[in-house]
Amino acid sequence: MTHLKQLVRQRLEEEVFTLVKGSACSVLIVDGYTISIVSAVFRMSELVSVGISLVEQLEAERTYLPTADAVYILNPSIRTAKLLKKESNANFKSFHILFVRHLQDSVFQQFQLPGAFINKVKTLKELYLDFIAREDMVFSLERPSASILQIYNKGREAREEEISLVADRLVTLLYSFGFEEVQYRYPSSSFLSKKLIFETSKRLKQLYEWAPKKKVIPPLEPTVFVLERPSDLVSVLLHEFTYQSMCYDLAPLDRSSCNGSTFQYEYSDAVGNKKKGHGILEDDNDPLWKKTRHQHIADAIKELDSELRAFASTNKAAQLQQSKCYQSSASESQDRSVMIKELNAALRSFPEYQERLSRYALHQELMSTCMREYQRRNLRKIAEVEQDIATGKTISGEKVKQREYVTTLSSLLADFSLEERDRIRLLLLVKYLSSEFRRFLLPYQTNTSSFSIFEIENFFKPYTTSSRNIIQGIDKLMNYWLSLQLEERKETSSSSKSKGWIKKKLEKRQASKRYKRYIDGEVYELSRYSPPLKRLLIDFIEGCLSLEGYPSINSAQASNSNLNETQTARPRAGSVRHRRGSSTGINTRLEASTGDLTKEALSWSPKNYSQPFRINAGSTKDVCETLSQRKSIIVFFVGGVSFSEIRVAHEISAKFDVDIYIGGTSLLVPEDFLNIIAAYENDDLAMRLLYSGQEENNVPNETSKQEVAVDRASKKELPKERTPDKKTTSESRGNIFRSESKPKERSALLDPSIMFDKFRSLFKDK
Template identity: 30%
Template sequence: MATDLVRKSKDFAINFKGILVDMLRSVSNGWKILITDPISVKVISAAVKMYDITDENIMVVEDITKGRQPYPAYQAIYFLTPMAKSVDALLNDMKAKIYAGGHIFFTAALSDGLFKKIATSPYKGYIKNITELFVDFIAFESKVITFERPESFYHFYSPDSHEFQEEINFIAEKRLALTIQDKLDRYSRMANMEPLDRPRAVMFVIDRSFDVFSPILHEFTYQAMANDLLELVDGRKYSSSQGADEKETILDDTDNIWEGLRHTHIAETINNLLNNFNKFVSENKAAISTSQRSAATGANTLKEMRDTINALPQFQELKGKFSLHMTMAQECMAEFERKKLNKIASIEQDMATGLTADGSEVKNPVADLAPLLADRDVSIVDKIRLLILFIISREGVNDNDRKKLLDIAKIPFDDANAITNLALLGIKLSKSSGKKKVSKKEKKRKKRDDDVPYELSRYIPNIKYLIEDYIANQLTPSDYPYMRESDAAEDNPDNSGSKKITSLRNAKPTWQTKNKDSKDKTSSTGRIILFIAGGATYAELRTIYECASSLKREIYIVTTDVLTPKKFIGQLKELKKVE
């Protein structure tokens, strides 16, 4: 018997995995079928593993856009994106009745038009319930959420886009912040959310122009380096050859080695990898044959580590993880040498910080820049990165000088669009007359960034300054206005202008000092959420974890996409084509 359909909205919980597991458990009648679409499957795959799904009596997971075998004796759970293609496929299932019934869960709110399409169907009796979960995002990491919408960069900055038109820089940023505040207020009212017994969170809404250095610079922490040089798929899939076969490995928090090493500098990564492996060998000597000398004595190099791993057949899973990261670290260092990144990164850091490694002011970067631009062994992408950094650091370059540099580098005309389109992010391309003015932020950077541990990692992402200044109550209302005046008085009650905070720029990097209890020790202050429109970098992701650990705060980053330098330059090229 057909009944009137009612939409329900489920409160968002911090435990994202719990929401999806609850969805699977909501249908308790024996074995079930899980139906997804190409977008929603990414959402659920990022939060739960296949064994989590099968544990909830899911006998098969299928794609709604493809042909499927009917299972008329089993209930189906539909986890779908609220888009026309998925709804149309759902209507076809309703008509064909290929399952005993459908329990429908949408990742976000259905439009009124799509809901009406379902509710007025003559086959609506097939549907047992419709629930909107508001989980249309990817839980990329424990502190990172992404919408995986790389196209948003184009919509936000391109003058040809009909999405934001001329809404760029501060105007678009302010409108975006207002929109987010309005949606949060509406959702809170709709879900009847009760105030939490804790200080309110604060969300900063910034865009990619907030820090253009970060997506261009070479970053030498393990995760960032692997994504830049090895080009991982979706930031977490590593492919390797095993004879004639290709093996794909997922890098996530189930891999303790990856989770422990991803934010360490590559030099520390290799050292920690060897130390962890030798510790493992030492703790398992009883299980290792004494005749295997290398296994019994540990390893001093990655090559010795490989030999030892091959002598430990009884530890297959751990052997595979150590072998994987040994191979990835070796590949990263091989690419570092092949691409001449020691020379390139040194100049990059000079231009980004305005200081040389010994603390002297950079006066004539062209002398070091020109030979690399003329070097045929330096890739076009790396040359573009150098030119972008040079232009930003000099606050524009004379048009003739810029053309000469492009000619020296032999940058193809189409690729040069990545440089020309910097103007769409508010970057000055042409040098204006007069002496260069040093901003307050640059002065602060020069004063505080002279004690970093690695010469090729001197640049500090701007979000670190933002977080520190917020906690120290040093942000100016004109730069970071509240979207509601009432929030200013209530926000962050522990702030004090005279409050002393821990420096995040100590000589020894904070990720080397591990406090066993740090994960459980966070302050009772409100959460800090950074929303970055236009994409966030792996350096910024690392910075969030570093700040959360050092400052004992709950800090999260939400972004439209996670960027690599290659992806960022490709997006810059597409903003506007110069014929």
């Protein structure tokens, strides 16, 4: 198995840090975006081991070292170019400049550097590493969640620019794996999925022609699934009660740090003093987080309790604190030699004691916070109804009766004791599953009920403008998406005939029977719903996935096909590539400290199913196993991937012994998604989410702005562009709502010598 973090780390070590190998002093300089790529796989202490003495941020005030070698890893943008040209040749001994993707001509023209600086540039190349490895099997293209506003909108230009950028970044993922021949699958009605596949395949083929690298040729061709977020909004709207999902949905996390999401908490030290601490969730060195993040919260709490008890019984420092043998009350007859021996053992285990103590404190406080929010917001009341609506069945297994259930829904939506955002999510869920868009959803949705949304909606009286905007915004999102699906059906209707309804119903019934064989033996009442992705992956692995429902396109077909203007991005200028090579404390009250959590967790009632997974259940492989020995699947969501889908991919990968890498344009959090939906009805919010703090070359043109600003009965004047802040701290991750509108022409992949020549040509008359 090839882990994404290992892959990115290896590429950085081999292609970047070897440039300064042997240097007495070397400095790594990153910008607000690329710092996330590096920090996702390296700690500062680890960078020292590969020859990096210091890490600096391009936007921040820095101390220059004239005797040091500098390595720049940069996002190719006009703003970066302007910052780079302020660098003096006296700042460092030599310069190695690497861009994470291709350097556009419009950006290249901004590099008006003095000749003395050019003479010190030893390396200038494109790295093609433009994605972030969030977990070993999870990636993100780090687009703003609000890019949905550009993709699903009436304006074509903004959509084309966004899809083009997504294709550019997705290509770097496949290129990093060494995949050249790829099998693509997509829902037959998905217009954007097909277009993204064609754009990605063409770019991948072109990249291998001009920047060849060692290819990985697995016995089974890797498969890339390209799916759209609107085809399954249930997985985003539903309250998920696994540990990771609850943390991002209920806990007050700080997601602005480049190191990952952080959580502030209090704990007691070894002598009982209260201290404040903070922890990083996505910490690869935290085995408890890696083990519990995809578990139901009840199971995660049990796991924490078990580890706490085991640690207290094995760690000498913990044992010493519990026994309090160091206190003056110890009997005079006690053997002092034994006491000294115990103290020595405790001292040796003290570093581990402190490190694990803070880790347990982090998770204990996180779980406590999640459970407090769960109780305060009375989420059980909401979640029971959500599960019934999403699955179409009650806890007892009976089919939901629509007329009788209207009363239940109406009373919940009118209950002001429940938080408005939770009631809105319930209303959107019913609205989504009861709408005319049902026929375009992923075919693995389990609910077949259709409620009278007009009757139910009257019971919900939003008292904030944001809530009203969300309710109206979901219709716009689905209408824009629907128009794209109808466009695709119009293109394919003349060459294909749809299946009869009897055949479709039979296939769905057969898929349901196959799926039931692989349901885990124990399912919690509030976790009965599984994302459609689970059934899709199971059918594909078993070879039962319909080619009519999910057509297959290989790389050769995609790269050699020409779609008309309504299906693809606008034509791009061809460019000749010249290069053939490329570049709290644990004390006697341990039981009391976790007792409340455990008691609360056990109140979740499980529902039993008869048959567990049968195929390769529980199989494990060595971490260093090569990619070519296992089947590889990449799942990509246009519009963002939810944490429930990440969990599903993790489960199926473990059960079926396949490598499933999952990601999207972003990692989608429910609160962010609601804000995005509200922005369809709020021009100011839309512009703020999309363009606040963006880089200068990514400012949209006037046409794009008008397209993103959705149509109103009365046109409003669009807000002025915001200029990026001048100061950026080294902890800043860069504004999440970046927008990178591309010019119509692509630049060439350039050989370093050619790039140097172009540099010099810019300054020959200066």
